[in-house]
Amino acid sequence: MFKKIFAAFAVSFVLLAASCSESEPYFVPEEEKLWKIYENDFLIGNIVNSTYLSGMHFQLLKTHYNAVTCENDMKPNYLAPARNSYTFSAADNMVNNMIANGMTVIGHTLVWHSQSPAWLTSGTNEQVRANLVKYITDVAGHFRGRIHAWDVVNEAFLYPFNVPITNDTEWKSGLRTAEQINWNKASTDEMTYIELAFRTARTADPGAILYYNDFDLNNPSKAKAVRNMVNDINTRWLAEQRETDPDYDRFLVEGVGLQTHYGLSWWNAGNFNNVKNNIENFLRLGIEVSITEMDITIPNNTSSMLDAQALVYAQLFDLYVRLNEQYDNRIKRVTMWGIDDNTSWRRGQFPCLFNENLQPKKAFYAVSNPQSFINRQ
């Protein structure tokens, strides 16, 4: 069965590669498009950057994906390199182009210690707090109505994470320290900068779904700290909302993004279970989960490595589908962090579904039909 599907896919892609040029449309039968295959499960995303806006990259993006995240262009150092002067035009063009092509657009990211200009976190604590509120108000306000979900805060917790989290309330001890992240200056005894960021984002764009995004969340202690944070912020928020509107039960932190930058050497049965348990623990909070930056590296692109990589992709997609059946379709999106091995941020480690010549790899076919791929092993 899988061999037949594989052969059919391979033939249509070889024909495509031979016939497709920038001026000719890239044709893939509807049922072979990734977004179509997963239409009833979750959105299938990828990143967008200036390279992906034209040529074969653009064709692949439009054909297989129905959600996009700007790889860099919506980060603070791109949007606000200097105080009081926003540079929205590149991101605006990208976002508008993607929407015109029917894509769901994810905002990435409002608050992060990296790719953020120094001016945002310079000055007194009060100034930094005011900067945080103004930046989020201006940026989320600017894109309001165009962004489906925002990564409001990215990677706020320690890495490596060695803090034992032994109860259901502790999380602040796991945050990056003041030396690592200047945004801490915006925190007060009453409210961390993280909660302030979420509250500000809700006001600036009430229609956007608000996410906390991070990596290394298969570390049980770090994941527990993030769950405790989500619970803490949401509990306080819901209590306040109920005082003013008893029917109002929308969470403030509505989703957690699991980046999912994995490597083949890390993969084994124990870590498969960690991934599964971790996703389930987040889903049990009642929030949504998205896989926000998926890629799986391999040390070389020999046939056996490509096979092994494909199997990991198949096992993960199969897991996501099965968990979704169990948890009311609350895994909302799986976004790949790169179209092809040559343009990936992990170039040289062959992490994507398409190779350096933009040809589909075994991993692509594995994602297209995980069950068949797994059964074939």
Ligand code: G3I
């Ligand atoms: O814009 C400059 C360009 O002017 C210069 O010529 C060039 C020379 O190296 O560098 C360009 O900037 C680079 C930028 O990507 C755009 O290509 C930066 O050096 C480089 O550090 C930056 O890397 C990005 C990285 O975030 C920064 O942390 C990657 O593209 C991007 O894929 C990556 O994405 C992050 C997510 O946002 C958060 N999670 C982790 C993920 C991977 O690191």
